[in-house]
Each structure stands twice: as C-alpha cells, then as structure tokens.
Amino acid sequence: MKDFNYIQPDSLSQAGKYLSNRNNDAVILSGGTDLLSLIKENIYTNENVVNLKTIPNLNNIKYKKGEGLTIGALTKISDVAESKIIKEKFTVLAEAAKEIASLQLRNMGTVGGNICQRPRCWYYREDFDCIKKGGGECFAYQGENKYHCIIGGGPCYIVHPSDLAVALTALDAKVKLFFDDSSRIIPIHEFFILPEDDYLFENILRDGEIVTEIIIPDLPDGAKSSYIKIKERETWDFAVVSAAAVISKKGSNIKSGKIAYGGVAPIPWTEEIINKSLKNLNADKNEIEKISKIILADAEPLEKNKYKVILAKNLVKRILTNLVLDA
Numbered sequence: 001m002k003d004f005n006y007i008q009p010d011s012l013s014q015a016g017k018y019l020s021n022r023n024n025d026a027v028i029l030s031g032g033t034d035l036l037s038l039i040k041e042n043i044y045t046n047e048n049v050v051n052l053k054t055i056p057n058l059n060n061i062k063y064k065k066g067e068g069l070t071i072g073a074l075t076k077i078s079d080v081a082e083s084k085i086i087k088e089k090f091t092v093l094a095e096a097a098k099e100i101a102s103l104q105l106r107n108m109g110t111v112g113g114n115i116c117q118r119p120r121c122w123y124y125r126e127d128f129d130c131i132k133k134g135g136g137e138c139f140a141y142q143g144e145n146k147y148h149c150i151i152g153g154g155p156c157y158i159v160h161p162s163d164l165a166v167a168l169t170a171l172d173a174k175v176k177l178f179f180d181d182s183s184r185i186i187p188i189h190e191f192f193i194l195p196e197d198d199y200l201f202e203n204i205l206r207d208g209e210i211v212t213e214i215i216i217p218d219l220p221d222g223a224k225s226s227y228i229k230i231k232e233r234e235t236w237d238f239a240v241v242s243a244a245a246v247i248s249k250k251g252s253n254i255k256s257g258k259i260a261y262g263g264v265a266p267i268p269w270t271e272e273i274i275n276k277s278l279k280n281l282n283a284d285k286n287e288i289e290k291i292s293k294i295i296l297a298d299a300e301p302l303e304k305n306k307y308k309v310i311l312a313k314n315l316v317k318r319i320l321t322n323l324v325l326d327a
C-alpha cells in the first residue's frame with residue numbers, strides 16, 4: 001500500500017479547489033469502506049486523499065411535503081435505513097439501505113460513497129490488468145462471469161454494486177454535484193454511464209467533482225414502494241439480482257409505476273416498455289404474469305449467468321404481487 005497525504009478541508013470550496021487541481025493527484029474519501037480497500041489493493045495509488053467528513057452540512061435528511069426529500073451525501077447508510085420519513089414514505093430506499101452489507105459498514109458508509117463505489121468484479125479487484133484498468137482484455141467475458149451483467153455490457157461486463165442506486169433510480173432521484181465553486185443537478189439516469197460510453201468509469205464524475213446531495217421528488221399520497229434483493233448467502237452480500245418498484249394506484253388499477261433492476265447491468269437498469277405497460281394497468285395475476293414474461297427481453301447473458309434472467313423475471317412477479325395484490 002502506497003503512503004498518501006491526508007487532506008482535511010473545512011469547506012466544499014476548499015475541497016473542490018484541491019480536487020480540481022490535477023497536479024494534486026487527489027481522491028475523495030467519505031466513509032472509506034470502499035476507498036481504503038482500493039488503496040490497500042493498489043488499485044488506487046493517489047498521492048492525496050481528501051476527507052469530506054470535515055465539511056459541515058453534508059450529513060442530513062430533510063423532507064418537505066410536495067417538494068420531496070433531500071439527503072446529504074455524507075449521510076450514513078444506517079441513518080437512511082432508520083429514518084422514519086424514509087421508512088414511511090420512501091420505503092424502497094429504507095429497504096435497500098437495510099440490505100447493504102453489515103451494520104458496521106452501514107454505520108461507516110455514506111450515501112454519496114455508496115453510489116460512487118467501484119465495481120466488485122473479481123478480476124478488477126485482483127491483479128488483472130483488464131480493460132477497466134486500461135488493459136486490453138475483459139477477463140470476465142470468457143472467464144468466471146457468474147455474477148456479471150446480462151444486459152448493457154461490452155466491452156466491460158460489470159454490474160453496478162450499489163443497492164441505493166437501484167432504489168434511487170426507481171424513485172427518479174436527482175444528484176447534486178459540486179465543482180469549481182458551482183453546483184449542477186442531474187437526473188440519476190444521466191449520472192451512471194454504460195461501458196460503451198466510457199469503460200474506465202461508472203459515472204459522469206470527473207476531475208474531483210463531488211456528489212453533495214440526493215434529491216427525491218415527493219411521491220403522491222398512497223404510493224407504495226419496495227426493494228427485494230436476491231443474494232447468494234443469507235448473510236450480507238452484494239445483489240445477485242435485485243428489483244426496486246414504486247407504484248401509484250387508482251382504485252384497483254396501477255396509475256403509474258417504475259421498476260429498476262440491480263445485479264443485471266453496469267448501471268441500475270430500467271425498461272421504458274415495462275414502465276409504460278404499468279401505466280393504467282388493471283393489475284391482476286394474469287397481467288403481472290404477462291409483464292414478468294416480457295422483462296429483460298433483450299438480455300444477452302454470458303456463459304455462466306443465464307440464471308439471472310429467470311431470477312429477474314420471478315423477482316418482478318414477486319415485487320408486483322406484494323405491492324399490488326397483497327397490499
């Protein structure tokens with residue numbers, strides 16, 4: 001592990017200036033639960049590590065009816081899992097947060113760090129000079145690809161590891177970014193990028209841009225949401241496949257709905273065709289069956305992960321049944 005300087009800025013402006021100066025070769029640290037592993041594994045060899053935890057006002061959860069929810073990037077994952085308003089109104093997010101790792105990791109890991117964490121592909125994490133590290137080959141493509149993506153891949157076949165990102169995508173969240181003393185807000189689906197657009201990164205952050213806040217629009221009264229995660233082990237683990245669904249009902253009909261999947265693609269995955277077919281759907285068992293059959297129709301699984309397509313279809317059936325029929 002390479003030595004690094006530990007920088008403790010006391011304002012966003014100071015952190016931003018330091019990070020945007022390329023000569024500083026600096027990287028952001030929030031909870032450190034992913035970054036420190038990357039440094040120990042020599043995947044990151046930056047000279048300087050900038051600790052965001054010394055910056056005030058980035059750790060908070062605020063809700064205003066009609067306007068929605070804002071979550072500071074330094075908010076602990078455990079605080080999201082336990083927040084009363086998130087559990088009541090944005091259930092999918094609290095459920096996703098509760099599914100992350102162990103309590104110790106949830107107490108250290110932050111919301112900003114969770115959505116910016118790097119992939120878990122074992123070749124990337126080990127000593128393989130693969131495409132994502134600037135090498136010439138994806139070792140997973142013809143290698144051990146049981147946990148890799150079934151859609152949206154190429155030339156890199158990772159799945160995005162963040163549970164929160166999947167729930168936030170179903171909630172149509174926005175991400176607030178800080179750079180060079182100014183901020184911009186972008187929809188979460190524009191934050192994450194596919195390997196075909198840039199295989200070195202998983203999001204649009206560049207040159208020390210900082211995630212400062214997540215903004216979630218308010219949900220209509222009576223909206224329901226849920227997150228289900230399939231793991232290989234009962235104890236903490238990353239998602240093999242997960243689904244986040246947000247549904248608004250009108251009588252026995254679904255008025256509108258959105259489903260996002262985790263564990264299937266390099267980004268949280270959504271399908272316009274599915275979200276459209278949920279609109280004004282008279283949801284009964286047959287309709288739910290029909291929808292679960294057509295999801296991920298364009299999937300192109302790798303040799304060892306065809307099982308994920310079946311899992312995802314069953315997961316969607318389960319989540320819609322829970323939200324619509326058993327509610």
Ligand SMILES: Cc1cc2nc3c(=O)[nH]c(=O)nc-3n(C[C@H](O)[C@H](O)[C@H](O)COP(=O)(O)OP(=O)(O)OC[C@H]3O[C@@H](n4cnc5c(N)ncnc54)[C@H](O)[C@@H]3O)c2cc1C
Binds near residue numbers: 027034102110210237
């Ligand atoms: C054993 C284990 C099990 C895990 N299981 C799960 C799981 O089941 N589900 C899941 O979702 N995650 C899981 N994780 C990942 C864990 O949730 C992340 O490590 C954690 O959320 C990262 O948050 P952090 O604040 O510690 O980020 P850090 O480690 O500090 O940073 C992570 C990355 O994000 C960048 N970064 C951090 N904050 C910001 C910011 N505000 N703006 C821009 N860039 C930033 C850093 O530079 C770094 O590259 C697991 C991790 C471990 C070690």
Ligand code: SF4
Binds near residue numbers: 121123141155
């Ligand atoms: S899936 Fe991506 S990270 Fe994994 S070996 Fe292939 S190029 Fe590297």
